[in-house]
Amino acid sequence: MKILVCISQAPDTTSRIAFTDGDKAFDASGVQYIVNPYDEWYALVRAIELKEKHGGSVTTLTVGEAVCDPIIRKALAIGADDAIRINVEPTDPMQVAQLIANEAQGQSYDLILCGKETIDHNGSVVPAMIAEMMDLPFVALATTLEIDDGLAKLTRESAGGEENVEVSLPLVASAAKGMAEQRIPNMRGIMSARSKPLNVVEASSETSTDVDKFTLPPEKGACKMIDADRPEELIRLLREEAKAI
Amino acid sequence: MSVLAIVSIKNGMPTKGGLEAASYAASHAEAQGISAIALVAGDINGDGGLGATGVSHVLQFSEAITDSSQWAKLAAAAAQEHSAIAIVASHDHFGRAIAPRVAVRLQAGLVAGVTELPTHGSVRKNVFSGKAMADVSVSTAVSVYTVTPNAFGIKNDSNEAEVQAFASEIGTARESVTGFDTASADGQVPLPEAELVVSAGRGLKGPENWGIVEDLAKALGATTACSRPVSDIGWRPHHEHVGQTGITIRPNLYVAAGISGAIQHLAGVNQSKTIVVINTDPEAPFFKAADYGIVGDAFEVLPKLTAAAKELMG
Numbered sequence: 210m211k212i213l214v215c216i217s218q219a220p221d222t223t224s225r226i227a228f229t230d231g232d233k234a235f236d237a238s239g240v241q242y243i244v245n246p247y248d249e250w251y252a253l254v255r256a257i258e259l260k261e262k263h264g265g266s267v268t269t270l271t272v273g274e275a276v277c278d279p280i281i282r283k284a285l286a287i288g289a290d291d292a293i294r295i296n297v298e299p300t301d302p303m304q305v306a307q308l309i310a311n312e313a314q315g316q317s318y319d320l321i322l323c324g325k326e327t328i329d330h331n332g333s334v335v336p337a338m339i340a341e342m343m344d345l346p347f348v349a350l351a352t353t354l355e356i357d358d359g360l361a362k363l364t365r366e367s368a369g370g371e372e373n374v375e376v377s378l379p380l381v382a383s384a385a386k387g388m389a390e391q392r393i394p395n396m397r398g399i400m401s402a403r404s405k406p407l408n409v410v411e412a413s414s415e416t417s418t419d420v421d422k423f424t425l426p427p428e429k430g431a432c433k434m435i436d437a438d439r440p441e442e443l444i445r446l447l448r449e450e451a452k453a454i
Numbered sequence: 455m456s457v458l459a460i461v462s463i464k465n466g467m468p469t470k471g472g473l474e475a476a477s478y479a480a481s482h483a484e485a486q487g488i489s490a491i492a493l494v495a496g497d498i499n500g501d502g503g504l505g506a507t508g509v510s511h512v513l514q515f516s517e518a519i520t521d522s523s524q525w526a527k528l529a530a531a532a533a534q535e536h537s538a539i540a541i542v543a544s545h546d547h548f549g550r551a552i553a554p555r556v557a558v559r560l561q562a563g564l565v566a567g568v569t570e571l572p573t574h575g576s577v578r579k580n581v582f583s584g585k586a587m588a589d590v591s592v593s594t595a596v597s598v599y600t601v602t603p604n605a606f607g608i609k610n611d612s613n614e615a616e617v618q619a620f621a622s623e624i625g626t627a628r629e630s631v632t633g634f635d636t637a638s639a640d641g642q643v644p645l646p647e648a649e650l651v652v653s654a655g656r657g658l659k660g661p662e663n664w665g666i667v668e669d670l671a672k673a674l675g676a677t678t679a680c681s682r683p684v685s686d687i688g689w690r691p692h693h694e695h696v697g698q699t700g701i702t703i704r705p706n707l708y709v710a711a712g713i714s715g716a717i718q719h720l721a722g723v724n725q726s727k728t729i730v731v732i733n734t735d736p737e738a739p740f741f742k743a744a745d746y747g748i749v750g751d752a753f754e755v756l757p758k759l760t761a762a763a764k765e766l767m768g
C-alpha cells in the first residue's frame with residue numbers, strides 16, 4: 210500500500226486571531242503552528258495503522274513555505290516514512306489541489322488521505338478537487354476506513370445517518386472524527402524524524418479566489434445571568450427576548 | 455444566464471441543506487435579474503417545495519446518484535447547458551463531495567461555507583472556525599458557492615416550479631453504497647441541521663445521568679450533543695461530539711450544561727445565535743461566550759428547565 214497523506218499547518222487552536230496589511234492577511238506574529246488536527250489525528254494516524262497492517266509506505270505532502278517544516282517533522286515523528294513540501298504559499302483551494310494533484314499524478318498512490326477540513330480556511334474542498342483533477346473516486350467525511358484486498362470499505366456521514374460505501378483503490382478520502390485515535394510521538398520517533406527525507410519541490414501556480422478583507426465578529430454583549438431558582442424566567446426570555454424557541 | 459442549485463433528495467423531498475441552497479440561488483439570481491434553477495437526481499414528489507424557494511425550474515435526472523464524480527458530471531453539464539454564472543450547493547456531506555468537483559470541471563473559483571449573498575463581486579464566509587469572517591472575491595467568470603447550514607433561511611413563497619427531465623452522460627459509478635445507519639436516536643433532527651441543541655459535558659459525571667439532558671431536549675424538540683471528552687470516554691456516541699475536532703453547528707439555540715467552554719469546544723458552537731450556559735463554576739470560561747447564564751448544579755437546573763419548557767410549549 211502506497212499512501213499519501215496531505216497535511217497542512219494551522220494556527221494552534223488557542224492562538225489570538227488578528228489581521229495585518231489592511232486586514233488582508235493573517236497576523237502570524239507570535240502564533241504557534243500545529244498540524245491541522247483532522248490531518249494529524251485522523252488521516253495520518255489511520256494511514257500509519259493501515260501501513261502497519263498491510264505493509265507499504267506513508268508519505269506526507271504539504272503545500273507551504275519553510276515555516277511548515279516543524280509540523281512536517283512532527284508527522285514524521287508520529288510515523289510517516291518521508292515527506293514532500295511544495296514550496297508555494299497556499300492561498301486558494303484550487304491552487305493547492307492542483308499542486309497536490311500534479312505531484313501525485315503518476316506516482317501510483319493507492320490511497321490519498323486528507324483531513325475533513327483545515328481549521329483556518331474551513332474549506333473542506335481540497336480533497337474533492339484532488340479527486341476530480343486525478344479522475345479518482347472520492348469519499349467525503351469518512352469516519353471509518355478499512356482496506357480489504359484492493360477494496361476500500363468506508364463509513365461516511367450522510368443525511369441523517371451514516372452510509373457504508375465500497376470503492377476499489379485507488380481513491381481519495383477525507384477523514385473525520387472516528388477514523389483513528391490521536392498518537393503522541395515517542396522519543397524514538399522524534400529522533401528518527403530528523404533523518405527521514407523531506408523533499409522540497411519548487412512549483413508555480415495560479416489562484417481563482419482572493420481574500421479582500423478579514424473581519425472579526427462583533428463582540429458578544431454581556432451574558433445575562435438568571436437565578437438558578439427561577440429557570441422559568443430563562444424559558445420566558447428564550448421565547449420573548451431571544452425568540453429562539 | 456442562470457444560477458444553478460444542486461439539491462440532494464431524501465425520500466422524495468429535498469434535504470434542508472438542499473432547500474437552503476435553492477433559496478440562496480434564487481436570491482442571488484433575483485439580484486442579478488436572472489432566473490434560478492434546481493438540479494435533482496431521482497424521484498421527487500411534485501416540485502419538492504423547490505418552487506417555493508424561488509427557483510423557476512427543477513431539472514430532474516431520472517435516477518438517484520450517490521457517486522460524487524457522476525453527480526459532478528451531471529451538474530457541470532446542467533450548468534453549461536443553462537449558462538449558469540453560479541452554482542450553489544449546501545456545505546454539508548453532499549455539497550462538500552460534489553461542489554469542488556464541479557468547480558474543477560468548470561474551472562470556476564469556489565468559495566466554501568458562505569454565510570451571506572455576494573455583494574460587489576465579493577462573498578462572506580467564516581474562517582478560523584468562526585473566530586473571523588473573510589470577504590472573498592472570485593476572479594473566474596463562473597463561481598461555485600457552498601452555503602453554511604442554518605446561515606441562510608429557506609424562502610417560502612407560493613410558487614410552483616416546472617419539473618423538466620434532464621439527461622446527460624455521467625459515466626459509470628465507482629462507489630457502491632452497501633448500507634445505511636440512522637445515527638441520531640428516535641427521530642431527532644440530525645445535529646448539523648438542528649435549530650435547537652441541548653449539550654452536556656463532563657460536569658454530568660457519568661452516562662447514566664443523561665436522562666435529564668434528553669428530557670430537556672425532548673421538551674424543546676432539540677437534538678442532543680456533547681463535549682469531546684464525553685464522547686471519547688464513550689459516555690455518548692461519537693456523532694454527538696461538537697467542536698474543533700467534531701461537528702460544527704450553528705443552531706438558533708445552544709444549551710450547554712456542565713461544559714467548561716474550552717476554546718476548542720467553542721470553535722464548534724460559537725456561531726449559534728443564542729447560547730445558554732449552566733455551570734456550577736461562575737468563573738467557567740463559557741459564560742464569556744454566552745447570552746444567558748445560570749450558575750447552578752445541572753442536576754437541579756435541567757429538570758426545572760424541562761418542567762418550565764413543557765409548560766410553555768404545552
Ligand SMILES: Cc1cc2nc3c(=O)[nH]c(=O)nc-3n(C[C@H](O)[C@H](O)[C@H](O)COP(=O)(O)OP(=O)(O)OC[C@H]3O[C@@H](n4cnc5c(N)ncnc54)[C@H](O)[C@@H]3O)c2cc1C
Binds near residue numbers: 695698713717722732
Ligand atoms: C487540538 C484539540 C482539539 C479539541 N477538540 C475538542 C472538540 O472538538 N470539542 C470539545 O468539546 N473539546 C475539544 N477539545 C478538548 C477541550 O480542550 C476540553 O478539554 C473539553 O472541551 C472539556 O470538556 P468538558 O467541558 O465537558 O469538561 P471539563 O473541562 O472537565 O468541564 C466540566 C465543567 O462542568 C462543570 N460542572 C461540574 N459539575 C457540574 C454540575 N453538577 N452542574 C453544572 N456544571 C458542572 C465544571 O465547573 C466544568 O466547567 C480539544 C482539545 C485539543 C487540544
Ligand SMILES: Nc1ncnc2c1ncn2[C@@H]1O[C@H](COP(=O)(O)O)[C@@H](O)[C@H]1O
Binds near residue numbers: 271327
Ligand atoms: N496547504 C496544504 N497542504 C497540504 N494539504 C492541504 C493543504 N491545504 C489543505 N490540505 C488538505 O485538504 C484538506 C481540506 O482542506 P480545506 O479544503 O482547506 O479545508 C486538509 O485537511 C488537508 O488534508
